[in-house]
Amino acid sequence: MVTAKSFVEEIIKIENNIHLLKIYSPKIASEITPGQFLNIKVSDNFFPLLRRPFSICDVDEKFIYIMFNILGDGTKILARKRTGEELDILGPLGHGFKTEGNFDTAIIVAGGLGAAPFPLFTKQMSSLGKNIYSFIGGKSESDIITYGMNNTFISTDDGSFGFKGTVIELLNRNIKILQENKIKIFSCGPTPMLRALKEFCVKNNFDCEVSTESAMACGFGICQGCPIESESKKDKYLLVCKDGPVFNIKDVLI
Amino acid sequence: MNDIDLSVSIGPIKLRNPILLASGTVGYGNEMSEHIDLNKIGGIVTKSLSLKPRKGNPPQRIVETPAGMLNAIGLANVGVEVFLKEKIPFLKQFDVPLICNIAASSVDEYVECTKILTQEDFISAFEINVSCPNVKDGGLQFGNDISSVGKITAKVKAVTKKPVIIKLSPNVSYISEFAKVVKEEGGDAVSAINTLVGTSFNIITRRPKIYNVTGGLSGPAIKPVALAKVLEIKQKVEIPIIGIGGISNWQDVVEFMIAGSSAIQLGTINFVNPTAAIQIIDGLEQYCLHYGLKNISQLTGSYILK
Ligand SMILES: Cc1cc2nc3c(=O)[nH]c(=O)nc-3n(C[C@H](O)[C@H](O)[C@H](O)COP(=O)(O)OP(=O)(O)OC[C@H]3O[C@@H](n4cnc5c(N)ncnc54)[C@H](O)[C@@H]3O)c2cc1C
Ligand SMILES: Cc1cc2nc3c(=O)[nH]c(=O)nc-3n(C[C@H](O)[C@H](O)[C@H](O)COP(=O)(O)O)c2cc1C
Numbered sequence: 001m002v003t004a005k006s007f008v009e010e011i012i013k014i015e016n017n018i019h020l021l022k023i024y025s026p027k028i029a030s031e032i033t034p035g036q037f038l039n040i041k042v043s044d045n046f047f048p049l050l051r052r053p054f055s056i057c058d059v060d061e062k063f064i065y066i067m068f069n070i071l072g073d074g075t076k077i078l079a080r081k082r083t084g085e086e087l088d089i090l091g092p093l094g095h096g097f098k099t100e101g102n103f104d105t106a107i108i109v110a111g112g113l114g115a116a117p118f119p120l121f122t123k124q125m126s127s128l129g130k131n132i133y134s135f136i137g138g139k140s141e142s143d144i145i146t147y148g149m150n151n152t153f154i155s156t157d158d159g160s161f162g163f164k165g166t167v168i169e170l171l172n173r174n175i176k177i178l179q180e181n182k183i184k185i186f187s188c189g190p191t192p193m194l195r196a197l198k199e200f201c202v203k204n205n206f207d208c209e210v211s212t213e214s215a216m217a218c219g220f221g222i223c224q225g226c227p228i229e230s231e232s233k234k235d236k237y238l239l240v241c242k243d244g245p246v247f248n249i250k251d252v253l254i
Numbered sequence: 255m256n257d258i259d260l261s262v263s264i265g266p267i268k269l270r271n272p273i274l275l276a277s278g279t280v281g282y283g284n285e286m287s288e289h290i291d292l293n294k295i296g297g298i299v300t301k302s303l304s305l306k307p308r309k310g311n312p313p314q315r316i317v318e319t320p321a322g323m324l325n326a327i328g329l330a331n332v333g334v335e336v337f338l339k340e341k342i343p344f345l346k347q348f349d350v351p352l353i354c355n356i357a358a359s360s361v362d363e364y365v366e367c368t369k370i371l372t373q374e375d376f377i378s379a380f381e382i383n384v385s386c387p388n389v390k391d392g393g394l395q396f397g398n399d400i401s402s403v404g405k406i407t408a409k410v411k412a413v414t415k416k417p418v419i420i421k422l423s424p425n426v427s428y429i430s431e432f433a434k435v436v437k438e439e440g441g442d443a444v445s446a447i448n449t450l451v452g453t454s455f456n457i458i459t460r461r462p463k464i465y466n467v468t469g470g471l472s473g474p475a476i477k478p479v480a481l482a483k484v485l486e487i488k489q490k491v492e493i494p495i496i497g498i499g500g501i502s503n504w505q506d507v508v509e510f511m512i513a514g515s516s517a518i519q520l521g522t523i524n525f526v527n528p529t530a531a532i533q534i535i536d537g538l539e540q541y542c543l544h545y546g547l548k549n550i551s552q553l554t555g556s557y558i559l560k
């Protein structure tokens with residue numbers, strides 16, 4: 001983990017007005033595992049004061065990509081960055097997905113911007129020779145992000161794109177794929193989705209890793225600002241930034 | 255190199271420079287050591303330690319505010335026993351003064367913690383947190399009450415030979431009255447300030463953004479308040495002051511020293527810029543060089559009011 005002066009290469013707009021920020025950061029780019037994140041200082045003053053956490057979306061040699069939507073002040077400032085501007089980033093942070101292991105098929109379950117970590121993940125899985133199925137859900141078509149993913153199955157709550165219903169219902173419909181292969185599920189998305197996914201995985205005894213979120217100040221374990229309840233140890237919290245953000249779904253209370 | 259002397263004394267405590275890292279913003283040092291050379295800073299103040307481990311408050315614990323943040327961590331900590339067994343050994347590889355911050359829910363617990371920790375030679379001093387706004391038991395309940403602060407100071411002093419610093423709350427009308435009682439009861443120094451009580455609402459759900467409803471405000475937003483509190487103490491009581499509150503660069507440190515601080519602590523800025531301490535030390539050296547100060551300690555209380 002380092003703080004490294006990095007530079008904005010370009011901002012690319014993809015589907016549904018989602019921004020991809022391409023950052024020149026050779027030092028950090030060299031040590032990333034999918035599912036890790038960066039903590040970015042978007043301004044060089046106190047507006048805003050704190051860094052903003054973003055999943056690492058993709059890595060291409062000396063470049064790192066993050067994927068974001070304009071939400072508040074921090075992302076508004078990021079979206080206005082110009083090529084060549086310096087960017088103060090801290091990373092890579094946290095524990096990513098365990099891409100090696102006893103499975104031959106990776107099942108991605110992504111909700112909305114939960115798609116962010118999966119382009120890099122997909123690349124790595126492919127290079128490891130694993131099959132990939134990507135289940136992608138959102139409220140409506142404007143939430144669906146398929147960037148960098150293969151073998152996509154889409155669901156929307158309003159039926160405007162793909163299957164009408166939740167992404168978990170869609171998984172259930174395709175449970176054959178899950179039962180007939182040696183699978184492991186990898187997921188990132190809103191809490192209600194993760195909660196339903198946990199129920200689904202427990203019921204069917206599927207192994208699953210999830211990327212979680214929390215409000216954060218430091219991003220590297222010194223502020224204790226990002227607790228998540230552990231399933232096994234009731235006397236202390238885990239930290240999303242340091243123990244996570246990726247956890248086995250069995251280990252955390254969602 | 256040059257003969258600028260950055261060393262300072264806080265009563266009996268000698269530091270190589272005035273830059274300490276504040277309680278709750280450095281954990282127990284290990285994560286910070288990946289960013290900065292701990293051998294270069296003035297010292298570390300541990301996360302508040304209690305007799306038994308504390309789980310802390312449920313999420314959401316923090317929220318950003320203009321030029322600051324609110325936190326209600328709830329004193330999550332490993333407890334004195336685990337601290338001595340698992341955290342101190344790591345710190346011992348560094349040549350860095352260690353100040354143990356203690357929080358408790360009763361006078362007896364403060365005394366008990368001090369008795370246990372004082373046996374560890376590596377600990378240079380104690381900072382007694384009587385001012386945490388985020389726990390129901392203890393904390394501000396003591397920090398708002400002059401006689402409690404006096405009693406805690408006296409009882410803790412009675413069980414240790416190490417210097418005792420009392421960390422004061424800004425959530426009182428006259429902070430100098432508290433500093434006065436600390437001095438009377440034999441306290442060696444005061445730290446000022448802990449966080450200011452604040453809150454923030456979500457306008458859609460109408461619920462507080464923080465689970466604990468209120469939290470402690472820290473960061474650049476509180477700097478003017480902290481400076482005024484330091485000045486008030488300096489003008490009213492003769493006791494060494496460690497200035498804390500919103501410090502983010504060397505200019506802020508100079509300001510706090512002019513207002514009366516012997517040393518200072520960096521808090522929230524560590525989250526934003528984990529290498530701030532080192533940059534600040536370099537900046538202070540340049541300042542001294544530029545303005546012909548041989549000892550940085552000459553700055554303490556050097557304000558000119560009229
Ligand atoms: C590990 C991690 C990975 C992330 N990855 C991405 C990503 O790849 N793409 C993306 O667009 N967003 C991601 N986010 C969310 C992203 O950090 C926020 O969208 C961003 O902070 C918005 O900043 P803002 O200033 O635009 O919005 P603001 O309106 O200012 O809101 C941001 C504020 O809310 C706090 N906050 C952020 N997330 C939460 C939360 N879950 N619960 C409570 N408070 C929160 C922040 O600390 C910040 O202070 C991630 C968050 C985490 C923790
Ligand atoms: C997340 C967080 C946790 C803190 N925890 C403690 C603590 O355990 N004990 C304590 O005495 N002060 C604690 N503080 C207060 C700081 O030590 C400091 O007094 C305060 O934040 C003001 O300084 P700053 O504006 O530089 O952050 C905490 C502050 C923050 C932001």
Ligand code: FES
Pocket residue numbers: 215216217218219220221222223224225226239240241242
């Ligand atoms: S964000 Fe600071 S400990 Fe996790």
